[in-house]
Amino acid sequence: MRYLSISLWVMALVALTTSTTLQAAPVEEKILYLSHLNANTMANATGAMATRFTQSLAHLSKGSLRVEVFPEGQLGHQAQIVGLVKKGTIQSAIVSVGALAKIYPRIGVLNYPFRFANLQDTYRVFDGPFGHALAKDIFQTTGLKVLGYGDTGGLFVLTNSKKPVHSPDDMDGMRVRTMNMQSHQLFIKSLKGVPISIAWKELPNALSNRTVDGQMNPATIVQMGKLDRVQSHLTVTNHLYTPYIWIFNTAFLTGLSQQERAALSRAVGVGVDASRRLAASSKALEQLAKSMQITRPSSFELELFQEQTQPPLAKFIRESLGEEGSALLKVFQQKQPGETGSEVDDEAEE
Known part of the structure; x- marks a missing residue:
């Protein structure tokens, strides 16, 4: 019942945001609701990811896609947020490895210790065959699409x-x-x-x-x-090394045009890069x-x-x-x- 009440509250909040923004937005504009658990600033990884993603997507999609961010756990704890993305109540979330563990236990593979010598090696692995295999397995198991792996702040x-x-x-x-x-x-x-x-x-x-x-x-x-x-x-x-996992609702992605999906994918890359730059400069x-x-x-x-x-x-x-x-x-x-x-x-x- 508690999860149901949270879901209803989120739906009401999203509906209120939508009714407010649509008054000034063109009809063809699509809005993407993105959740993460930290402050929406460039001082932390998820805030940097969300900020750069929002800016880049508006430019790359030529205004057809717009992001509304719900930071600092406004929509509940991480397990609840994952559920909201699965249901399509919101379209995306940046979550920790632990948030996926209940519905995707194989994320535990990442807890094999001393795998990496440095941060650059982690990026080679998650941007390479393993990252693609992990994203594919998460989709086949949960129905969620993974488009990127953000840096939580290092090893x-x-x-x-x-x-x-x-x-x-x-x-x-x-x-x-x-x-x-x-x-x-x-x-x-x-x-x-x-x-x-x-x-x-x-x-x-x-x-x-x-x-x-x-x-x-x-x-x-x-x-x-x-x-x-x-x-x-x-x-x-x-x-x-446990990255942030950037998940998306599959039905939402399917409903985008090819150009919009390409713009979104590039914008995710910009967001992920922001988190990695932050870790590198720490x-x-x-x-x-x-x-x-x-x-x-x-x-x-x-x-x-x-x-x-x-x-x-x-x-x-x-x-x-x-x-x-x-x-x-x-x-x-x-x-x-x-x-x-x-x-x-x-x-x-x-």
Whole structure:
């Protein structure tokens, strides 16, 4: 009933917006309702994506497509927003990997750790065969179209309030906040840490009162959440990369002309590029170094992290996601042309 009431409220809000805008809009104009959970500014990834997309689409479509943005969770939490896109109440949303997990469990493939050496490698993978295979599988499973992968703010780091972490041994017994995802919890367990699932909005208090000792997120998220006020140590592990997934209602896309679909696709690319430029220009680590001790593990120490976490995570993905998940994992592990870092080999993990 709660979801129904939210859906009715959203439909009323959209209808009110439509009636207001149509008074001054030409009849042939099509309006696209886009939702994301952050402020609609260029200071954060989803805001930058939505802003640049809106501007570009108006120009590229010659005014036939216009975007109305609903930022900061105005339409509900992410799972509800995904449902609104599926129903066609709104046409698009920029959501996290976790938002899709319930209706598309194979998104868990992305939680295979230490896959990437740097941000440029992530773009090669998500813009290449794996990104296309993932989008195709999401569509076949959920009916949602994926047109782009935005940068959430870089690769994951570990933070804590107890001590510098150089190697897996330093994680023994450490209580680490994770999202409510088995793969994230298994990652911490494989390092002999204690995973504790806590909602993001409750995390600052949990860190402050020492319910947990640490957490993992990109450095930009650590900075945005002001977690350096309650965490004193940061380790640059770069162990995970979870992009924003840009989803669209399929019926809406089908109803567009070929020219409009081309314009929309190009505008999505402009939005995705905005998020990547923001990540590339981030000075989060430099700024966090003023209030936190930054630890950069050596290549040997990072190999120890990989050896301890990759086998159990690969096994978990194969067992929990079945043959289709295993096949997707193999594509994910394939090294792309120009990619740096060591080649991932899963054969030794059987």
